[in-house]
Amino acid sequence: MNFKIDKKDLYQSLNVIVNACASSNTMPILKGLKLEANKEKGIHLMGTNLEIGIENWIPAEIKKEGEIVLPAVQLKNIVRELSDEKIEFTADLEKYRAEVNCENSDFFINGFNPEEYPELPDVSIPIELEMPAGKLKRIIDEVKFSISSDQSQPVLTGILMVIENEKTRMVATNKYRLAYTKVDNENNIEEKLDVIIPGITVKELSNLLPEEGTVKIKVNDNYISFNFNDIMVVSRLIEGDFPNYEQVIPDKRKSRIIVKKDYLQSAVKRASLIARNDSNIVNLKSMDNKLVIESESSDIGSAHEEVPIQLEGENHKISIDASYLLDVLNVLEGEIYLDLIGALNPFVIRKKEKENEDYIYLIMPIRPGNQENE
């Protein structure tokens, strides 16, 4: 195995692939990535921790074909520090040992037998569809912060993605809050897709997806793959039934508050500086043309913030976890709606830009009795 490759190309690719390699002390070979030189196709890099896999093709001047598994993090770090633009890569395929040569630097890196490295699953059937990469990234970002970290309910540790006819929906919830988003598909899609994608995969996708271009999505019963640029991300799907989210979303409201996201965000951020020393609760109270935001910590003191609003309907009070509100304010812009029914009913945040139901974020309130300071 022998090839010459651009340092930049190789480093960029390693930087992507390394995210799919195991980082903990499981089988040492899973901390590696598989590197294959193919005269027709170029260099193929692939990493997987058995949950998620990423592969990438890059061009190179290949003199001799072959494949080897090398420790991913170490290879990435070495390539990053090399001085020159061109790297010569040679591997002894019997000893599983690679030589990386660049100007006056020579590295010998111990590898593993590529035949012992797992293959990525083939996800070529039964469903195949396309979506603009920027749109997929946006809807992931709009819901991913609501994924649960509680491993005892695996279905909540992922995002539900439903693609059906003209619409794609994404939902994530940890039972105390829920984020829901819906976008139009470019084309009417005949197959119905209804899968739960692991949190680790959606976070990786959010980092890797470009703003431009198209993503090809393929799904079978157990796996999903995303293909964009020369990168393919393959992930295991989470088995099980996602909770019926539709029944949680209120179909009515008693009041609607219209508020500038920037004002609300700054005020809640400040109030949470006090709240986070205690239970992280902020109390919201509409008073006609202003929203009062208050927090209290027995140690530190208290905060009182006022934000100008427009109110439709009656005045309300509600207590919520400040971080749940800040998470959604990070992904919204301009004016937003806060919809209220009562202090014990879900608190709903929507985008004002579209009156329809495209984005819904719901926070379960904290009962007044559960607070120390009420």
Place this chain on the structure above:
Amino acid sequence: MNFKIDKKDLYQSLNVIVNACASSNTMPILKGLKLEANKEKGIHLMGTNLEIGIENWIPAEIKKEGEIVLPAVQLKNIVRELSDEKIEFTADLEKYRAEVNCENSDFFINGFNPEEYPELPDVSIPIELEMPAGKLKRIIDEVKFSISSDQSQPVLTGILMVIENEKTRMVATNKYRLAYTKVDNENNIEEKLDVIIPGITVKELSNLLPEEGTVKIKVNDNYISFNFNDIMVVSRLIEGDFPNYEQVIPDKRKSRIIVKKDYLQSAVKRASLIARNDSNIVNLKSMDNKLVIESESSDIGSAHEEVPIQLEGENHKISIDASYLLDVLNVLEGEIYLDLIGALNPFVIRKKEKENEDYIYLIMPIRPGNQENE
């Protein structure tokens, strides 16, 4: 107590003072800082954890004088997030409770009795001298990385500073390496100053010292203070005798290597990517017009680097801790000298820019027998 103050001025000052406040769970009042409003002098902020203290004066429109102790980190975070340029500050000096008001934000912060807060020691006698701030910062940075973290030998956890006649010297060592620097004083200084400044203080000074202006230094038996801009840093001194560093510095050499710092740094950085998986040892070997740098890790593999050099004297081999060499290369520029006597003698790095003894960095070699891979 009541005053109006610029948000920016107050935040900058809090950001400095907070470094002197206790961060761990000792007495809660030590996590606070003392804030005093004085109509003639302005606002005085002071924090101390009893090891180090920092104070600062800032201007404000003071309506009512007074003093209070407030939690430092919380106050800093709140001021950072405030929206407006002008902050109104009011304190109830009987309840030790402050109100911070800014536009639509109102914070009530619980404080402490300022009479229970420690005073900074008075360091007005017996020695007082001046030094350019930029020069003090430079010599601290040239030696501070050699300070020991081993608390069982307290004198090595600080920098020895000796000011005598026309010279100021600084030395730090952890027994396995030593950094020594010497600069000319602006004026001949009559008093001899010979103190050990704690590592925590020199690191704080390095962050705070400006490039321009003058530092006033005052010392007594137990404390040292540094005065620059409107900031004063006061620190306890470390008691005890610093080891006799002069006897460790070799007065001869068998070979001198002249090498470009940048080349050596890049090569050692790369070799250390392998070395750090093992004992962090790199082997240096001069071969007439090149320096070969090698490292090996039984797991990962090996690195071989070559750097062009000029050699005066015979060829040598030596094994050292890669991080010790990288630390000094971070603070040197241009061409440097590597002076060698033998594989078991100290390895000495000097600046080429001045042939004199102004900067000496010494690394104790690792005996070949202590290496796995030799």
